[in-house]
Amino acid sequence: xxxxxxxxxxxxxxxxxxxxxxxxxxxxxxxxxxxxxxxxxxxxxxxxxxxxx
Amino acid sequence: xxxxxxxxxxxxxxxxxxxxxxxxxxxxxxxxxxxxxxxxxxxxxxxxxxxxxxxxxxxxxxxxxxxxxxxxxxxxxxxxxxxxxxxxxxxxxxxxxxxxxxxxxxxxxxxxxxxxxxxxxxxxxxxxxxxxxxxxxxxxxxxxxxxxxxxxxxxxxxxxxxxxxxxxxxxxxxxxxxxxxxxxxxxxxxxxxxxxxxxxxxxxxxxxxxxxxxxxxxxxxxxxxxxxxxxxxxxxxxxxxxxxxxxxxxxxxxxxxxxxxxxxxxxxxxxxxxxxxxxxxxxxxxxxxxxxxxxxxxxxxxxxxxxxxxxxxxx
Numbered sequence: 001x002x003x004x005x006x007x008x009x010x011x012x013x014x015x016x017x018x019x020x021x022x023x024x025x026x027x028x029x030x031x032x033x034x035x036x037x038x039x040x041x042x043x044x045x046x047x048x049x050x051x052x053x
Numbered sequence: 054x055x056x057x058x059x060x061x062x063x064x065x066x067x068x069x070x071x072x073x074x075x076x077x078x079x080x081x082x083x084x085x086x087x088x089x090x091x092x093x094x095x096x097x098x099x100x101x102x103x104x105x106x107x108x109x110x111x112x113x114x115x116x117x118x119x120x121x122x123x124x125x126x127x128x129x130x131x132x133x134x135x136x137x138x139x140x141x142x143x144x145x146x147x148x149x150x151x152x153x154x155x156x157x158x159x160x161x162x163x164x165x166x167x168x169x170x171x172x173x174x175x176x177x178x179x180x181x182x183x184x185x186x187x188x189x190x191x192x193x194x195x196x197x198x199x200x201x202x203x204x205x206x207x208x209x210x211x212x213x214x215x216x217x218x219x220x221x222x223x224x225x226x227x228x229x230x231x232x233x234x235x236x237x238x239x240x241x242x243x244x245x246x247x248x249x250x251x252x253x254x255x256x257x258x259x260x261x262x263x264x265x266x267x268x269x270x271x272x273x274x275x276x277x278x279x280x281x282x283x284x285x286x287x288x289x290x291x292x293x294x295x296x297x298x299x300x301x302x303x304x305x306x307x308x309x310x311x312x313x314x315x316x317x318x319x320x321x322x323x324x325x326x327x328x329x330x331x332x333x334x335x336x337x338x339x340x341x342x343x344x345x346x347x348x349x350x351x352x353x354x355x356x357x358x359x360x361x362x363x364x365x366x367x368x
Contacts, residue, residue, distance in 0.1 A: 002366050003332070003336050004300065004303070004304060004307075004332060004333060004336075006244075007236075007239065007240065007247065007332045008247060008248065008251050008296075008300060009244050009245065009246075009247035009248025009249070009250070009251065010244075010248075011244055016368065017366050017367045017368065018367060018368050019367055031368065034368075047248055048293055048296060048297070049293065050287070050291060050293040050294070051291075051293070
């Protein structure tokens with residue numbers, strides 16, 4: 001799925017896959033931090049967004 | 054390939070006469086030159102209607118699963134791979150189907166031939182590798198090799214994978230050093246250029262769903278685009294909806310597509326629908342060593358778990 005999204009021109013860093021146990025609070029925090037930093041660097045997504053105007 | 058039609062007719066007549074099958078699914082001449090349409094025949098006399106030539110670009114596996122009783126089916130390499138997929142996915146039982154295999158030398162790109170003429174094509178005949186195409190103003194003699202469809206050009210399974218009888222001798226398979234040059238070209242683009250490529254590709258799409266209807270993989274009783282509750286995707290010409298349809302349909306075909314080209318063949322707007330599925334075929338081969346429809350005993354990779362499955366995308 002990630003490969004297809006990348007192929008169609010959606011930045012790879014917008015999609016993350018992770019396996020986190022309910023006991024791994026620190027890993028959850030780390031992953032979410034990493035994701036939000038990467039997505040913030042990319043800026044708002046304008047692709048595949050439906051424009052209702 | 055023209056010569057094998059005699060054998061196909063003979064085999065079909067014999068099967069119908071003996072009552073071994075109720076129907077034979079094959080191709081009949083269409084109403085205009087360079088057009089063939091699928092046909093299901095039930096009597097020996099009707100076998101005369103069967104044709105097989107380089108314009109039989111649709112995939113007959115699409116019709117195999119919707120029949121009652123035992124049917125015979127004319128199958129090119131790609132058709133046979135889709136029949137294997139149908140059997141694996143329980144759409145049809147192996148003993149319900151009699152496969153008349155036709156080793157294939159490729160189908161012609163009709164739109165490419167049409168661009169050679171300013172007026173309407175009125176005649177099409179072929180003899181081996183030579184195509185004779187006529188319009189009201191002139192005649193062109195073409196080499197079939199130069200006018201093959203792109204998927205036939207890259208085809209590495211011309212011979213049927215699964216068959217009960219062959220209509221002609223097996224042909225030599227080609228080995229490709231780079232089986233996906235078209236995908237490589239898109240992969241080399243940067244992110245925005247990729248996006249633009251697919252935006253341009255779908256800009257003429259009229260949402261007729263001919264690609265879906267021609268595809269043997271698209272057999273869901275209700276397609277996600279037709280679903281009303283929930284409505285997964287809008288039904289209009291909004292470009293996000295159009296793209297969503299194409300991407301999701303492609304992903305539903307991941308690891309199942311045989312690159313038969315029926316979607317492109319059916320598209321009235323000349324969209325190369327294969328651009329979507331080809332990437333997934335490449336991934337299936339590179340990540341799972343998988344090509345669809347080669348083994349009747351194996352489930353498609355996204356349908357099965359193996360500890361060897363690549364998991365480097367999970368962090």
